Amino acid sequence: MSLWLTLAVNSITLGGLLFLLSAGFSLIFGLMRIPNLMHGSFFMLGAYLGVTFLAAGLNFFLAALASAAAMAVIGGVIERLLLRRLAGQELAQVLLTLGFSFIIADICLMVWTGDPIQPATPSGLQGAVQVFSIYFPLYRLVIVAIAVAIAVGLWLMIDWTRLGAMIRAGVDDAPIARVVGIKVSQLFTLIFCLGAALAAFAGVMGAPILSAYPGLDADMLPLALIVVILGGTGSLLGALVGSFVIGFLYNFGQVMFPDLAYVILFLPMVLVLVLRPQGLFGRVAP
Amino acid sequence: MSRSFNRRTFLAGTAAGGATAAFRIAAPAVAQNAPFKIGLLTVKTGPLAQGGNQMEQGIATFLKQKNNTLAGRKVELVVADTGGNPAGAKTKAQEVIERDGVNVILGPLAAYELLAITDYVRERETPLISLAAAEDVTQRHVNPFVTRPSATSAQCCHVMGDYALKELKVQRAATIADDQAFGQEEVGGFLRVFEDGGGKVVKKLWPPLNAPDYTPYIAQIHDVDFCFNGLAGSNPVKFMRAYADLGVKAKVPLLAGWTAMDDALLKSVGEEAVGVISAAWYSADFDTPSNKSFVADLQKDYGVLPGGYSAGMYIAGQCVEAALAKLGDKGDDRKALAEALHGVSLTDTPRGTFHFDHFGNVVGTVFIRKCEKKDGKLTNTVIKTYPNVSQFWTYDEKAFLAQPVYGRDEPPAKNLEQ
Numbered sequence: 001m002s003l004w005l006t007l008a009v010n011s012i013t014l015g016g017l018l019f020l021l022s023a024g025f026s027l028i029f030g031l032m033r034i035p036n037l038m039h040g041s042f043f044m045l046g047a048y049l050g051v052t053f054l055a056a057g058l059n060f061f062l063a064a065l066a067s068a069a070a071m072a073v074i075g076g077v078i079e080r081l082l083l084r085r086l087a088g089q090e091l092a093q094v095l096l097t098l099g100f101s102f103i104i105a106d107i108c109l110m111v112w113t114g115d116p117i118q119p120a121t122p123s124g125l126q127g128a129v130q131v132f133s134i135y136f137p138l139y140r141l142v143i144v145a146i147a148v149a150i151a152v153g154l155w156l157m158i159d160w161t162r163l164g165a166m167i168r169a170g171v172d173d174a175p176i177a178r179v180v181g182i183k184v185s186q187l188f189t190l191i192f193c194l195g196a197a198l199a200a201f202a203g204v205m206g207a208p209i210l211s212a213y214p215g216l217d218a219d220m221l222p223l224a225l226i227v228v229i230l231g232g233t234g235s236l237l238g239a240l241v242g243s244f245v246i247g248f249l250y251n252f253g254q255v256m257f258p259d260l261a262y263v264i265l266f267l268p269m270v271l272v273l274v275l276r277p278q279g280l281f282g283r284v285a286p
Numbered sequence: 287m288s289r290s291f292n293r294r295t296f297l298a299g300t301a302a303g304g305a306t307a308a309f310r311i312a313a314p315a316v317a318q319n320a321p322f323k324i325g326l327l328t329v330k331t332g333p334l335a336q337g338g339n340q341m342e343q344g345i346a347t348f349l350k351q352k353n354n355t356l357a358g359r360k361v362e363l364v365v366a367d368t369g370g371n372p373a374g375a376k377t378k379a380q381e382v383i384e385r386d387g388v389n390v391i392l393g394p395l396a397a398y399e400l401l402a403i404t405d406y407v408r409e410r411e412t413p414l415i416s417l418a419a420a421e422d423v424t425q426r427h428v429n430p431f432v433t434r435p436s437a438t439s440a441q442c443c444h445v446m447g448d449y450a451l452k453e454l455k456v457q458r459a460a461t462i463a464d465d466q467a468f469g470q471e472e473v474g475g476f477l478r479v480f481e482d483g484g485g486k487v488v489k490k491l492w493p494p495l496n497a498p499d500y501t502p503y504i505a506q507i508h509d510v511d512f513c514f515n516g517l518a519g520s521n522p523v524k525f526m527r528a529y530a531d532l533g534v535k536a537k538v539p540l541l542a543g544w545t546a547m548d549d550a551l552l553k554s555v556g557e558e559a560v561g562v563i564s565a566a567w568y569s570a571d572f573d574t575p576s577n578k579s580f581v582a583d584l585q586k587d588y589g590v591l592p593g594g595y596s597a598g599m600y601i602a603g604q605c606v607e608a609a610l611a612k613l614g615d616k617g618d619d620r621k622a623l624a625e626a627l628h629g630v631s632l633t634d635t636p637r638g639t640f641h642f643d644h645f646g647n648v649v650g651t652v653f654i655r656k657c658e659k660k661d662g663k664l665t666n667t668v669i670k671t672y673p674n675v676s677q678f679w680t681y682d683e684k685a686f687l688a689q690p691v692y693g694r695d696e697p698p699a700k701n702l703e704q
Contacts, residue, residue, distance in 0.1 A: 006505040006532070014499050106331065114336030115590075116520035116554045118527060128533055137531040209528065210498065211554070213520035215333030219496045254493070254502040261465070261494050 002134050007251040009131050013140035015247030016147035017209070020202035021220060022227040022239050023154060024195030030234020031171050031191050034083060035090065037097040039199055040221030041104035046071050046200025047212035048108055051117045060122035064204035068197040075196025079189050101217060109214050118211035143205055150198070151240050158236065167191065171234050226269050232282025241280060321360040322617055324606065325388030326599070327368055327378055327403075329395050333496075333519055334370035337395050337595040340550055341417060344596030345392060347584045348603035356603075357610035359617060368394055372402035379403040383410050390623060392602045394418050395595070397439065397467040404429050413624040415602040417595065421471050422691050424647035424677060431620075433627045433646040435605055435637075436598040437567040437677075439468050440475020440692055442544050444679035445652045445672050446514065446565035447479030450541060453654075453670065454563075456511035460489035460538070462503055462525070463516030465694070472516035472543045474692025477699060479679060486701035492694065495521070500528045513538050518545035523554050530558035544568070547657060550593030552664045559664055562657045568597040568637045569653045569668050576604070577636035597636045605630045639673075647677045 025039045046067045053063035078100065086092040120126075121139045128135040158164035169177040170184050178184050203212070210216065227246055231238025246265060253264035260267075272279060326345055329338030342365060354361050364386045366378035375394050382388045391407060391414040394400055400418035404427070407414045414432045416423065419439035423432050450456055459480060463469030469492075477487050488510060491503045504525075507513050513534075517525055522542070529535050540562045547564035570581055570591050580600050584592045592600075609626035610617045617623065631641035640650030652675045655666035678686045690696050 003505050003508075007502055010499070010501040010505070014501075109331065109335055114334075114339050115550075116336065116523045118523050118554060118556070120556060121531070128531070135533050139531075209524070211520060211523050211527075213333065213523070214331075214335045215496070215520070218333075219498060223498060250499070251502045254497075255506060258492065261492070261497075 003255070005132055005134050006136070007255060008248075009134070009136050010140070011248040011251040012244065013136075013144050013247075014250060015244035016140075016144035017202065017206050018223060018227055018243035018246055019147045019151060019240055020143070020198065020205060022224040022231075022243060023150065023236065024198035024202075025224040026228045026231070026233060026236065026239040027154075027191055027198075028195040029228060031167060032188050033088075033090070034093050034192075035097070036195070037094060037221065038078075038101045038104065039195075039224050040217035040219070041101040042071055042075065042196045042199035043203040043206075043220045044212065044217040045074075045104055045108060046203030047207045047210070047216065048112050048117070048203075049200065050204030050207055051119050051212055052112075054119050060119070060204075064201050067204050068201040071200030072193040072197040076189055076193045079192040083192070084185075084188075101221075105214065105217055112212070114214050116211045116213035117207075119207050121208045139208060146205065147243075151236065154236055223265075226265055229269050229279060230272050232279025235279070235281040238279055238281030319359075321362040322356065322610065323362050323364060323386060323388040323390075324603075325364045325366065325382030325386060325391045327366055327375060327382070327391055327393035327395075327399070329370040330365075330367040332370045334395055336520065336550075338367070338370070340590075340593060340595035341393060341395060341599045343584060343588050343590075344592065344599035345603050347580060347587065347596070348600045350587075351579065351583060352603075352607070356607040357617075359610060364388055368399055370396060370399070372398050375399035375402050376406065379406055383407070383412050388412070389618060389620065390415065390606055390627075392417075392599055392606075397471070400432075401467070404432065407431050411620050411624075413620060413627055415605055415627065417598040417602070419468055419471065421677075424643075424645040426687060426691060428645050430628075430646070431624045433605065433624075433630070433642055435601045435635075435640065435642075435648045435650075436594065437544070437650075437652075438475075438647060439471030440478075441648075441675060441677050441679075442565040442567055442652050443472045443475035443514075443516070444479045445654065445675060446541055446543070447476045447485070448483065448679075449563075449565065449654050449670065450480060450512065450514075451483040451485050454512070457485050458510045459485060459487045460491065460507045460510045460513045461487055461516065462491040462493065462500075462507070462513060463543075464495050464518055464521060465492040466495055468518060468545075469516045470694045471692040473514070474696055475679075476514050476516070476543075478692075478697050481697075481700070487699050488701055488703045490699055490702065493521075495519075497521075500525045501532065504529055504532050504534055507534055507538055510538055512541055514541045514543075515546050516543045518543075520554075522546040522551065526555060526558045526562070535561075539563070541565075544594050547655070547666060548593035548595070549591050549666055550595065552591065552657075552666070555664065557659075559657045560659050563669075564655050564657070564666065566594060566653050566655060566666075567648075567650060568594045569655055569666060570597075571665065571668065572636065572638060572653070574634055574636065574638055576634045580636050592636075601632075601635050601637060604632060604635055608632060643676060645677070649674055649676045651675065 028036050050063045050067040053066050125139045129138045166182045227242040231242025328341045368374040368378045397418050397420035400420045408429050416434045417436050421438045461473045463473045542564040544566035549570040608630045612626045633639045638651045640648050652672045653668045654670040656669050658667050
């Protein structure tokens with residue numbers, strides 16, 4: 001009994017982490033139509049920056065925010081100087097972002113060497129709490145709370161602010177949005193910075209669980225892709241639901257169908273692509 | 287600079303401040319006779335880069351101590367990055383043999399890399415001193431050009447199975463290992479000795495190599511006396527943290543193969559590793575003169591504690607030196623070199639005394655260590671040594687080789703419980 005309960009609770013916590021990872025990817029792809037294959041690299045670089053800030057004596061959450069801010073700047077520079085020139089050219093965007101993911105991986109290897117770095121769980125959040133009849137690490141539950149807070153924050157921004165209205169207009173029809181005076185170009189940079197910052201923040205939040213190591217980027221990118229394809233691109237609700245679906249699928253799938261460990265995450269993605277290509281909550285492109 | 291100087295060593299060198307090992311290992315060859323060339327197949331990119339960098343540090347430390355001269359002959363090191371995959375290993379093996387014309391290859395790192403190139407080095411008659419553990423290269427598909435001074439995958443795990451039964455006196459085990467050749471062979475070896483001695487493995491778990499979260503696996507570990515973990519790379523770091531966080535460590539003690547508790551990995555783990563018992567063929571605190579100088583020099587140059595990856599390549603360097611000393615001026619005869627390597631028997635090495643069996647695999651010491659916290663630092667303290675451990679453990683060689691090679695379901699586990 002406790003096995004299933006542990007799995008259920010862990011599904012939710014893994015879902016929270018996946019949402020932090022994939023929200024930025026979903027935003028960027030939804031608005032800018034850029035398949036950002038650097039997203040896993042942003043996650044990894046964010047984790048490495050975070051552990052460096054931590055080692056410099058920063059508080060854990062300050063380190064996460066500092067890492068997010070640094071990544072926002074890096075993302076902004078890449079968008080302004082490079083991606084901007086490739087608007088609408090998907091193949092070129094894929095190649096550029098893929099190329100950058102290799103560059104970032106090599107830089108991380110040089111700077112932080114190949115040794116895995118795992119920061120301690122932030123003080124005060126160590127230890128376990130009782131959830132129903134089982135004990136569960138407190139920190140993982142905190143990640144869910146943060147994920148939910150960020151989901152609500154993003155939702156408020158997109159559905160209830162002027163900025164959000166402009167983003168929605170940009171997602172729906174960028175040329176028309178331009179015509180009515182929305183500075184879609186600035187919006188693009190803003191969203192790209194935000195997406196990069198979210199990935200870096202997620203990297204730091206995940207570091208006490210996942211650690212920072214070479215290859216973390218390649219491990220995380222497919223998860224972001226699966227979540228976003230499942231949930232529907234450009235839909236925050238989709239990313240949220242997709243994250244938790246994948247969280248449950250991963251946990252229960254690994255236990256119930258251990259022989260399918262490799263494909264269990266990809267099966268629903270394939271089904272969605274065949275039956276509902278726009279994803280669970282995505283809209284059909286006009 | 288020699289032409290082994292490639293883009294990656296250049297980048298790594300500049301990034302680290304310009305004067306690091308990448309520069310020192312290249313030996314300018316201005317001597318009259320051509321230098322003896324050592325090709326290192328290592329991994330400098332991707333998830334296995336950690337061990338790969340350590341391999342390079344190990345051989346670089348050795349060559350520096352010897353002033354790039356082995357048995358009176360200048361030595362040049364050619365470093366190739368396989369990327370940690372079989373195709374890359376094959377390409378780079380071809381590159382160092384055909385283009386650079388190396389006399390001997392050290393490496394590769396991963397079992398599946400070695401399996402990908404074993405036929406090729408045999409065909410090209412180039413001696414190879416392996417770190418990779420793939421069992422069959424020194425068992426059912428013996429390659430006369432391969433020697434292995436480290437260990438087969440199961441060599442230490444046989445010992446661990448025996449130790450668990452006889453010293454820890456435990457009976458029920460769960461195992462968890464990466465779902466790839468090395469992890470499967472480790473668990474196979476552990477399971478054979480443990481079950482032959484009357485123990486029971488009731489649960490075998492095989493997370494994929496890139497499992498993002500070990501919780502669903504750890505949640506299945508209960509009602510056992512201990513859990514044997516055969517994880518490698520950065521995976522043990524993630525695993526042990528989750529294992530402790532979920533409160534399982536307090537109930538189910540953890541045993542480990544050498545990669546999961548390698549000395550070089552200790553700086554990446556915390557309290558969660560305290561108490562873990564591991565079986566390894568190298569231990570940084572082992573007291574031999576060469577180990578003392580190796581540990582001191584490596585710490586001086588790189589500021590890290592050596593583990594099996596760097597020690598393995600240091601010892602491989604010692605093997606090359608011993609073989610060259612025996613061959614005199616016939617060092618360029620690759621066949622003779624392979625034979626001489628098989629005959630190498632050393633007493634002062636970082637792992638102590640060892641020799642090779644007639645398959646080219648090491649017969650040497652295996653250490654049982656317990657992780658402790660001393661003066662705020664984690665150390666693996668040796669609690670028992672098993673001298674002269676063969677790859678066949680105490681089994682009869684013929685009977686052992688008549689069995690299929692260790693694998694995911696080999697030997698079959700008869701006591702699994704749902």
